[in-house]
Amino acid sequence: EAGVAQSPRYKIIEKRQSVAFWCNPISGHATLYWYQQILGQGPKLLIQFQNNGVVDDSQLPKDRFSAERLKGVDSTLKIQPAKLEDSAVYLCASSLRDRASYEQYFGPGTRLTVT
């Protein structure tokens, strides 16, 4: 079974520029998550999708971050404009269903550096 795919793996941009990350979850997984992991910290949830609908985006800085999940499969996360504090690893994860006991499968992440 193929895992969660993410691209690009690394990205360096200047502040105020825009950037987009792509995620392809495991086939058949209804729930998709985007996390931000700042160096030395655990992942922090940004947004959660169930199929192609947003379930929770309460921690997404909506003035600069946006995300969508096309046709309930692939997802993109965009930052515009980027700030220095957005430097982090952005992780995508997917789960078969939205259940407390269900495992989340993580992609390798995109490491963003904002200069």
Add this chain to the structure above:
Amino acid sequence: AQSVTQLGSHVSVSEGALVLLRCNYSSSVPPYLFWYVQYPNQGLQLLLKYTSAATLVKGINGFEAEFKKSETSFHLTKPSAHMSDAAEYFCAVSDRSGAGSYQLTFGKGTKLSVIP
């Protein structure tokens, strides 16, 4: 909201020694608890999870964890450390969000170093 505390941001053990990584949680309801491992430049991989079936949970790579309700703990152990165990370990609790969905709340992580 539930929370997770991992004691010790960095733990060093000798190869062959016992590994003990500590995790305490706060929860007002019976929790679902998870341990994930993250190798450098990789995503998180599930080691094991507690879903109330048994208090002692066995996972991959020889790791196990014991759920202790009285201590609100879910410590991760491995009898004998191997060089390949060097990684960062995250404890997480499944929590219900205000929107009614299930989400993971992670601890800050413990970086394990294994000394030859």
